Amino acid sequence: MKLVVGVQKRFIQNIYWTISLLCFFFLLNSCAIDTDKKVLYFAHSLPTTHPVHKGIVAMKEGLEKKSNGKLEVKIFPDGQLGTEREVLELLQIGSVAMTKVSAASMSNFAPAYQVTSIPYLFRDRDHLFNVLEGDVGKELLESSSAYLLRGLCFYDAGARSFYAKKKPVKTPQDLDGMKIRTMNDQMSVDMVNTLGGSATPMAYGELYTALQQNVVDGAENNIPSFVTSNHYEVCKYYTFDEHTMVPDVVVIGTKFWDTLNEQEQAWLQEAADESVEKQKQYWKETVAENMVVLKKANVEFLYPDKTQFSIKVTPVMEKMMQDEKMKKVIEKILAE
Incomplete structure (x- = not known):
């Protein structure tokens, strides 16, 4: 009833x-x-x-x-x-x-x-915008x-990194068994699952409550979104693995x-x-301001060896390169 x-x-x-x-x-x-x-x-x-x-x-x-x-x-x-x-x-x-x-x-x-969601495809911010403001970006x-x-x-939406509620994520192994909220996007789901976590697609507006109630153990996003959503009130571990620059x-x-x-x-x-x-x-200024807020809120920052993460998610890019059109775009981006 x-x-x-x-x-x-x-x-x-x-x-x-x-x-x-x-x-x-x-x-x-x-x-x-x-x-x-x-x-x-x-x-x-x-x-x-x-x-x-x-x-x-x-x-x-x-x-x-x-x-x-x-x-x-x-x-x-x-x-x-x-x-x-x-x-x-x-x-x-x-x-x-x-x-x-x-x-x-x-x-x-x-x-x-x-292609923009492939983990570790872009080397840094300069590489990202060289691509986005060039031929590949126009075609997209x-x-x-x-x-x-x-x-x-x-x-600019910065780099997306993991943040967690109960324990810090220092290596991909730390994600084992963790329920990580992702966007409703197959690439994001594949990335988290490949790293060993349990991807949990969920609407962004539902995430704060889900973290509070232990429906998920963590999520991944950029610093401004981490702050404006107030997720830092619940999650005290932020790992700068910077897996994607979407x-x-x-x-x-x-x-x-x-x-x-x-x-x-x-x-x-x-x-x-x-x-x-x-x-x-505006993005640069906001990130600097947000880092001050997070330090005052006693959020612990972790700076892991990104190589461990990038190697483990290599199958995600390999899967995308099975498509000939996507392969050409990826190769063009890597050569930029």
Whole structure:
């Protein structure tokens, strides 16, 4: 009986959320009617204190200045309009214009993005952005247009590392038997499982409670996300193994993009490109500030021999290279 009631309750909640969202979009559209102005609704899942949100604000300001107010951006942070996947689907149907998502989330829509999640593919930050701002990056951004999602630029999302609640992770062996939350991305799951952990895909918004209640033993993410999510309150061990450097992607739905004329498209692309350097600086500043916060909170930092981790996850890259197209891209990145 309890199960039936629970199912009915979730069903009613889903209906309520759907109706509320439809009403919300109706209100947005009714407020956006202006023959001299186009409004771009930009939804994402991060808090306003995050350096990526600050980069989005820089893009908004740049676009509105370039267009003399003809193009206006309204930002909806904190997952107000749904998860990354849900917002990408809203872009595809034209209900929302833009978003920022992890390249890992994009790979669920445009497979070419999987290459950005391969562990230890990028040697360092300079290597990463040499690739992203070169031919490979342009090809990736263009590849998603076939799925109604046009990539505009990449934002710095740092390096992802493990953090744990009960014990430090010094070697891959320390992950044995540990339940590690991952993104809902096959590459992330394969990486954790190959290292010996037990990958547990889970929505980011559910993770804090899951850590508190020992549903998972740890997770992996960058320093700003570790801090803004308050996961450091629960997990006191952060290991700088830096297994992946998965960038964020600024995306516009092709349905909205096609409503812009050539000049408006040029303004938007220019504003996105110019915001990249500002966002990188915001990222550096935020990491420095966050490290101070974590030290005061008595978080223990560990700096392991990354070679142990990179060797153990070699099968993940080898599996990807079985695809001839992916192999060519990987070889091009390694040669950069």
